[in-house]
Amino acid sequence: MAILVFVESADGKIKKTSLEAVAYAHAMGDKVTAIALGTIDKAELTAVGKYGASKVLTVSDERLNQGVIRAYAAVLAQAIQAESADTLVLANSSLGTPVAASVAVKIGASLASNVVGLPDTSSGFVVKQSIYTGKAFAMVEMKNQKKVIGIKKNAVELKEVGGDATVSDFTANLTDADFGTKITATEKATGDILLPEAEIVVSGGRGMKGPEHWGILEDLAKTLGAATGCSKPVSDIGWRPHHEHVGQTGVKVAPQLYIAVGISGAIQHLAGVNSSKYIVVINKDPEAPFFKAADYGIVGDAFTVVPKLTDAIKASK
Amino acid sequence: MKILVCISHVPDTTSKINFVENNTKFDTAGVQFIIGPYDDYALARAIELKETLSATVTVLNVGLAETEPTIRKALAIGADDAIRVNAVPTDSFFVATQIAEHAKGYDLILMGRESIDYNSGVVHSMVGELLGLPSVSPVMKLDLEGTTVKMQREIEGGKESLEATLPLIAGCQEPIAEWKIPNMRGIMSARTKPLTVVDPKAVDAPVNFQKYELPPPKGAVKMISEDNVAELVTLLKNEAKVL
Ligand SMILES: Cc1cc2nc3c(=O)[nH]c(=O)nc-3n(C[C@H](O)[C@H](O)[C@H](O)COP(=O)(O)OP(=O)(O)OC[C@H]3O[C@@H](n4cnc5c(N)ncnc54)[C@H](O)[C@@H]3O)c2cc1C
Ligand SMILES: Nc1ncnc2c1ncn2[C@@H]1O[C@H](COP(=O)(O)O)[C@@H](O)[C@H]1O
Numbered sequence: 001m002a003i004l005v006f007v008e009s010a011d012g013k014i015k016k017t018s019l020e021a022v023a024y025a026h027a028m029g030d031k032v033t034a035i036a037l038g039t040i041d042k043a044e045l046t047a048v049g050k051y052g053a054s055k056v057l058t059v060s061d062e063r064l065n066q067g068v069i070r071a072y073a074a075v076l077a078q079a080i081q082a083e084s085a086d087t088l089v090l091a092n093s094s095l096g097t098p099v100a101a102s103v104a105v106k107i108g109a110s111l112a113s114n115v116v117g118l119p120d121t122s123s124g125f126v127v128k129q130s131i132y133t134g135k136a137f138a139m140v141e142m143k144n145q146k147k148v149i150g151i152k153k154n155a156v157e158l159k160e161v162g163g164d165a166t167v168s169d170f171t172a173n174l175t176d177a178d179f180g181t182k183i184t185a186t187e188k189a190t191g192d193i194l195l196p197e198a199e200i201v202v203s204g205g206r207g208m209k210g211p212e213h214w215g216i217l218e219d220l221a222k223t224l225g226a227a228t229g230c231s232k233p234v235s236d237i238g239w240r241p242h243h244e245h246v247g248q249t250g251v252k253v254a255p256q257l258y259i260a261v262g263i264s265g266a267i268q269h270l271a272g273v274n275s276s277k278y279i280v281v282i283n284k285d286p287e288a289p290f291f292k293a294a295d296y297g298i299v300g301d302a303f304t305v306v307p308k309l310t311d312a313i314k315a316s317k
Numbered sequence: 318m319k320i321l322v323c324i325s326h327v328p329d330t331t332s333k334i335n336f337v338e339n340n341t342k343f344d345t346a347g348v349q350f351i352i353g354p355y356d357d358y359a360l361a362r363a364i365e366l367k368e369t370l371s372a373t374v375t376v377l378n379v380g381l382a383e384t385e386p387t388i389r390k391a392l393a394i395g396a397d398d399a400i401r402v403n404a405v406p407t408d409s410f411f412v413a414t415q416i417a418e419h420a421k422g423y424d425l426i427l428m429g430r431e432s433i434d435y436n437s438g439v440v441h442s443m444v445g446e447l448l449g450l451p452s453v454s455p456v457m458k459l460d461l462e463g464t465t466v467k468m469q470r471e472i473e474g475g476k477e478s479l480e481a482t483l484p485l486i487a488g489c490q491e492p493i494a495e496w497k498i499p500n501m502r503g504i505m506s507a508r509t510k511p512l513t514v515v516d517p518k519a520v521d522a523p524v525n526f527q528k529y530e531l532p533p534p535k536g537a538v539k540m541i542s543e544d545n546v547a548e549l550v551t552l553l554k555n556e557a558k559v560l
Contacts, residue, residue, distance in 0.1 A: 010473070069442065069445075069451075069452065069453075070445065070446070070451060070452075073446070093473060094455065094470070094472045094473055095472070097437075097438050097439060097442075098438070098439070098441070098442035098452065098454055099442075100439070101409070101437075101438075101439035101440075101442035101443045101446070102442050102443070102445065102446045102452075104410070104439075104443070104523075105410070105413070105443050105447060106446060108523075109523070110523040110524050111409065111410065111437075111439065111523065111524070112524065113436075113437045113438070113439060114436060114437070126527065129435075130436070131434065131435050131436060131529075132328075132334045132433070132434060132436070133433060133436055134532075135334040135531075135532070136334045136336070136529055136530065136531055137529065137530045137531075137532070138435075138526050138527075138528070138529050139526070139527045139528040139529070139530070140524050140525070140526055141524060141525040141526075141527050142523070143522065143523055143524060143525060144523045177449070180450070180481055180482075181451045181453055181479050181480070181481040182479060182480045182481065183477055183478070183479050184478045184479065184480055185477070185478040186472070186475065186476075186477045186478075187475050187476050187477075187478075188474060188475035194473050195473075195474060196473050196474070197473065200559070224560070242457070242471075242491070242492060243471055243474060243476070248330050248354070248433065249354055249355070249490070249491065256559040257553065257557070257559040257560075267330065267331050268330045268331070271330070274532070277557075277559065278553070278557045278559055280549065280553070281538075291538050291540075292535075292538070293535060294538045295535075295536070295538060295539065295557065296538065296539050296540075296541060296549055296553070296557075297538045297539070297540050297541070298540070298541050298542075298543050298546070298549065299540070299543065300543030301543075304543070305543050305546065308543075308546040309546050309549065309550070312546045312547045312549070312550045313560070315547070316547070316550050316551075316560075
């Protein structure tokens with residue numbers, strides 16, 4: 001049976017998390033077809049082949065240049081049928097997650113979200129799903145013949161396994177009802193590294209004392225090619241924009257490296273960072289709870305330690 | 318104008334997560350249950366809308382009798398009445414099916430962006446598909462102009478403005494409204510507000526949660542002197558291999 005992978009793009013480029021979804025599908029061992037909606041550069045599409053898709057479907061319909069959830073779901077459900085696929089794989093994201101849910105209902109599929117590993121098919125079809133905001137995992141049996149799998153960032157390693165994919169057009173039948181929501185404006189930080197997808201994150205808490213002190217964190221982030229984040233009180237008082245707030249009620253990050261500066265390490269903050277591979281904590285209080293969740297720690301004043309760290313990284317390059 | 322708010326009954330955000338019975342059941346010992354924090358935002362926005370429009374607010378929960386204190390809290394915060402679908406919320410599709418059964422006739426159906434136990438963030442979208450209604454999430458701003466709903470949705474690294482017409486489903490998150498704390502009068506009146514208990518609709522479960530596990534314990538933290546920051550860089554390069 002074939003597997004369909006929905007690939008998302010940002011600024012005309014296929015997202016890394018979507019390539020991970022392609023790699024995941026390839027590792028499942030079946031024939032993989034990717035599908036991209038909206039206008040994307042052809043070279044970007046053929047390159048999806050490197051990660052294991054033999055074919056890429058594109059749907060050029062201007063209305064799909066913006067992510068309208070039910071319209072996307074309608075296209076995917078039709079493509080699943082046209083390709084005789086029984087499984088849809090995609091990356092969990094602000095678009096992927098609701099689209100996956102919609103498709104699952106349309107085609108009567110079992111749905112699993114935030115999946116962190118390949119399925120175990122020794123008895124049934126069982127995936128490991130991250131739950132309780134990264135504090136636990138569940139082994140979920142997907143019982144229906146059709147399946148929709150949303151994967152969490154970093155669930156698979158990206159390896160090049162193939163060459164170019166062939167690109168072909170796919171036509172879907174869409175009605176006005178599929179476009180029940182109208183996107184009237186998009187505000188996006190362009191050029192910057194997006195927090196949910198960053199490999200390195202530099203985050204600041206109330207210990208930074210005020211928005212005027214973020215410069216030293218931005219310098220560190222720039223030196224590392226990192227995104228910046230913050231704790232909830234910091235965005236509540238408006239020192240930083242809301243979309244930078246990390247934690248249980250904010251963005252959940254899963255970078256290779258998370259550097260927390262002047263953040264105490266409240267359990268709600270930790271819930272957003274516990275999928276990070278390595279955690280560095282800089283705090284002037286040796287008793288700060290964050291040290292218990294850290295791999296490396298420095299007890300010291302952020303205002304002296306952070307610039308020193310930036311310099312040391314520059315010196316080591 | 319009729320507003321439905323779907324609330325989950327979840328462990329408090331500071332709870333220690335543990336499993337019992339050979340890792341097949343969540344350990345509720347010593348755990349305090351609360352209205353899901355995102356659902357609390359949805360409820361707060363519903364109450365604000367009720368104060369400015371002539372609206373009624375119904376809360377709905379899929380859960381066993383143990384969730385009633387949580388439902389009563391939502392009534393104390395200001396909801397007018399409540400529905401409890403008497404069943405264990407086994408999976409998202411089951412919950413969505415129950416909500417869809419009772420959501421007909423409501424103009425606005427508000428939920429949280431995700432429950433904090435299974436964090437799927439999918440129930441609103443499933444209900445939308447089941448009812449053929451648009452569903453938008455995570456919504457950080459929601460205003461009504463007649464039957465037009467103007468919303469702002471958070472996307473990776475930014476936000477999107479959207480418009481749709483009622484009826485509509487929205488998964489909410491801050492800063493859509495400020496969490497509301499019940500006052501004494503609210504708590505008193507909540508005791509007598511109607512809470513209807515209904516039986517669930519049968520559903521063929523598409524998934525089965527077989528077993529749970531906890532992440533491996535974290536190794537001890539390596540402390541580095543603030544006078545030797547270069548050592549941290551060396552460790553990140555050679556030991557962690559992340560630079
Ligand atoms: C339902 C609920 C949900 C929540 N969700 C979230 C969430 O998603 N994300 C989140 O972050 N929080 C969340 N919180 C809030 C959380 O409980 C904490 O209050 C918050 O994380 C604390 O932020 P902080 O560490 O920046 O501030 P503080 O707790 O005030 O800590 C500041 C730290 O900075 C250190 N410090 C001070 N000065 C310096 C200096 N010069 N150099 C170095 N260190 C210094 C201090 O030692 C201290 O450890 C939530 C709370 C609730 C109730
Ligand atoms: N058992 C439940 N009863 C009522 N509403 C629920 C229940 N579980 C989830 N919801 C609603 O669905 C939203 C999304 O949940 P989820 O898809 O599980 O992350 C929650 O924020 C709630 O508003």
